[in-house]
Amino acid sequence: MSFATASPTILARGLSKAYRSGSREVPVLRGVDFVAAPGELVAIVGPSGSGKSTLLHILGTLDAADDGEVVLAGQPVAQLRGEALAAFRNKMIGFIFQFHQLLPDFTALENVMMPGRIAGREPRELAREAAALLASVGLADRQEHFPNQLSGGECQRVALCRALVLKPPILLADEPTGNLDPASGETVFRLFLDLQTQHATTAVLVTHNPELARRCARLFVLENGVLRAENTRSETFGTQPPPSSRTASSDGPA
Numbered sequence: 001m002s003f004a005t006a007s008p009t010i011l012a013r014g015l016s017k018a019y020r021s022g023s024r025e026v027p028v029l030r031g032v033d034f035v036a037a038p039g040e041l042v043a044i045v046g047p048s049g050s051g052k053s054t055l056l057h058i059l060g061t062l063d064a065a066d067d068g069e070v071v072l073a074g075q076p077v078a079q080l081r082g083e084a085l086a087a088f089r090n091k092m093i094g095f096i097f098q099f100h101q102l103l104p105d106f107t108a109l110e111n112v113m114m115p116g117r118i119a120g121r122e123p124r125e126l127a128r129e130a131a132a133l134l135a136s137v138g139l140a141d142r143q144e145h146f147p148n149q150l151s152g153g154e155c156q157r158v159a160l161c162r163a164l165v166l167k168p169p170i171l172l173a174d175e176p177t178g179n180l181d182p183a184s185g186e187t188v189f190r191l192f193l194d195l196q197t198q199h200a201t202t203a204v205l206v207t208h209n210p211e212l213a214r215r216c217a218r219l220f221v222l223e224n225g226v227l228r229a230e231n232t233r234s235e236t237f238g239t240q241p242p243p244s245s246r247t248a249s250s251d252g253p254a
Contacts, residue, residue, distance in 0.1 A: 042218045103147075
């Protein structure tokens, strides 16, 4: 893979990872190279168990490769340890998972504020920014509700706001619509696209959904531990990309 991008937000070289099962070693990643430019939206697809989530966790500093290097926004991750790594992750990376992972004893607003509270942000200013984010995804009247009072789609919208509240340059999404019905998933994904564009965030989306993957700027396929770039989205899925409209739908709750 070419590393011609002058200042990539995400740069990975030669990532290898294996897990042990008894006496057997199971390779998951085999010399993976990956680059994402500032503001780019990239999709990674592949069969179940192909290592997509493992790769995303390594890019997000939640796991470490056995070999290779990861550089995020110019910072070699291997140079960071302990609290310094945790602070870097909190400031630089937003995460969205298949299950929203909201804290059940905190309101929607408090959940969105959580990364800022960890970072030591001034509470009143942080609350204003969190409330504005919730309003931008149609949850202005739900910010004092707890997760068990929200629908699945609403919880994912809260999780999206939480991921973006510190305006991180990197957004990593692991099957963010995989636990939602199609209508709610479409609403959440359109909001994801809108906010990713608005914040000029470099985003990596792991998904099993070809309809979502082909709406990203670039597409990679991970199979048998090897990551390959697809030339076009239509070649992969045999269809043409849909219209580029990124207007969030307001039809029905999600």
